Amino acid sequence: MSSTIEEQIKALEDEIFKTQKNKNTEYHIGKLKAKIAKLKEEQEKRRSSGGKAGLTYAVKKSGNATVALVGFPSVGKSTILNRLTDANSEVGAYDFTTLDVVPGVMEYKFAKIQILDLPGLIKDASKGKGRGREVLSVVRAADLILFIIDAYDTNIHVLIRELEAVGIRVNSHPADVVISKTEVGGVEVRSTVKMTKMDEEMARSVVSEYGYINADVVIREDVDVDQLIDVLTGNRVYAKGMVVVNKIDLVKDKEYMKGLRQKFKGYDVVFISAEKEIGIPELKETIYQNLDLISVYLKPQGKEADMEVPLVIRNGATVGDVCDTLHRSIRPNFRYSVIWGRSAKFPGQTVGLDHVLQDGDILSIIKKRGG
Template sequence: MEARTPEEKLQALQEFLSAVPKHKGTERLRMQVTRQMAALKKELEERKKKKVGGGEQFFVEKEGDVQLVILGFPGSGKTSLFRCLTGKEEPPGASRKPAPGILAWNGVYFQVVDTPPILSESSSGKLMALARNADALILTIDSTMDVYLQLDSLLKLLDDNRITVEKPKAIVEIEKRATGGVTIIGDLINATTQDVISLLREYNIYHAIVRIQGKATLDDIEEAIFGSYAYKPAVVMLTKVDLLDGNTLKSMAEKLMESTSLPVHLFTSTQCSSLRVEEIASYIFKELDLIKVYTRNPKTGEVEKRPIVIKRGAKVIDVARKIHSDLYKNFKYARIWSPRLVFSPQKVGRDFQLEDGDIIEIVA
């Protein structure tokens, strides 16, 4: 947990693994550590290749509120989709490196990233790093080719890199801190707070915030210590649908929807209007468990048109921290306007929990 670089993490895990006795009770733990070590070794190999070959910049710094990465095989229609979503033409050479653009939806800014095509499993390391860093994914499937093979190949590639598009029963995040003991936010199954505290102490973690989405077991929390699967909400985009006749397209789309739990959308590059942007954006926003809150200027009374995007369950002080460190440090109180309140505005403290659509005015 204290290690920062991949090299430090790998060394710490190697030392830890050598100290864990081999018996049936530690099989699961040893397997988790081994998987994590394999992922770190792969990351270090990719870095070495980049240094040796020079290579082009592949990392895309996040901008806006949500980063949405498009993945697909050659000729799958990624670039046409990117153009329709962002209205941006890609620059020359963009097929060799990621290209970012912006999609605005209800005041929320999605940074859409088009990526080079997936050519082979062995050359996909950088693309999978982009996918893991993203908030959500769009998987492009060429309707004129074998759609099931394309989707299965994409899902297998993601799974091999410990990325899942299937929402797990529980998502656990462990934030280590210097003081304050262990705080659990969320629900546990067949375990108590004391069980979690005891488990964390076995790994020398005495102060941490454990955030749980869903309902988590002790096994879920232990996996989170070593880096469990990264969940990325995703939609499937069936492209080039204008090249198929109506009956063939209908049958293909129905079967594809039956084979996956992911939303399936149809897209023709000749008609950007065929894109259901509202459905795609609202689905991803909901799956990421985000909400929008609007700030009000204490001096002018004006409410900002563009919202602040935060995780559901966030408190007033979280918004203060996001706006400016001075508001966070010198926070006095806040006023909230919302139809859910008995009266508006209501004067609240730092720990008041916000909901989607709330208007907030912070006094510092």
């Protein structure tokens, strides 16, 4: 075989495309998908060891969370950034006005949310078209993806496919499957749930095809082949996504908008006109809600808590995370903390660094003497 990796992938993809999909071909297709995943991994490895592929935009994360504006050229991403933040990104009536990542900060309900305006994405961006791979590498690091859609050009699937091609999964979660290598015994698959999309035998053959010789596979969720391959590949990122339909000032038909809401079922959808400033408050609120942030009030030892200005953190954050947000000198000097509110078993409970906070908690951090 002297064909390149690209050619091998293409041949396998063509084969899947040509194969009738039914019960009898399921196994075969599963195996082909595993082969493709393996080859793509190899391809990624080569790309990232080659010089040019290492190129990325330098963006420093800041604030409580990072939001990426993803969309085709000229849908109004830069106009939106300018509406949401104090940044000033160039707006133009032609495609690819934005050639760099332009960051801005949206301050909302005491949260500082970093918004990244990006160059427009096009089909085959994941293969490198229009600096696509660099744009997508920025998207990989975002907590929330805003799919910006022109009211009359609503093909979001092209965008999602490009994200998927670089391992980004939108509005889903890692499958509950654990694969551990073993010394002997071949590939063993056990499932704790009824499997309706793929049986154990198929899971076994996909895992083997991917290159495992001995492994224990425990499946605790009704997954399909693609989800299993995501677990095998291991470098997927899971991000939230929502849809923003821009330029609604051009839409006169209310029914048309209803249809769009239907089309994007499963996503939060916000209709706006960035230019005419319609729907911006709702957009800000929806972004905030999707980021799943909470507020914690700090109480200096022996003083009243500051109930005016909360500290904003991610839902699920611990006392230790708060320490790190405040200053890096705090954790090494941490003695204990005292907590009031929803996460406390009783008001004034003493807790440690691992304690998980809840919205509205009041927290007092006690440092070591002299710390």
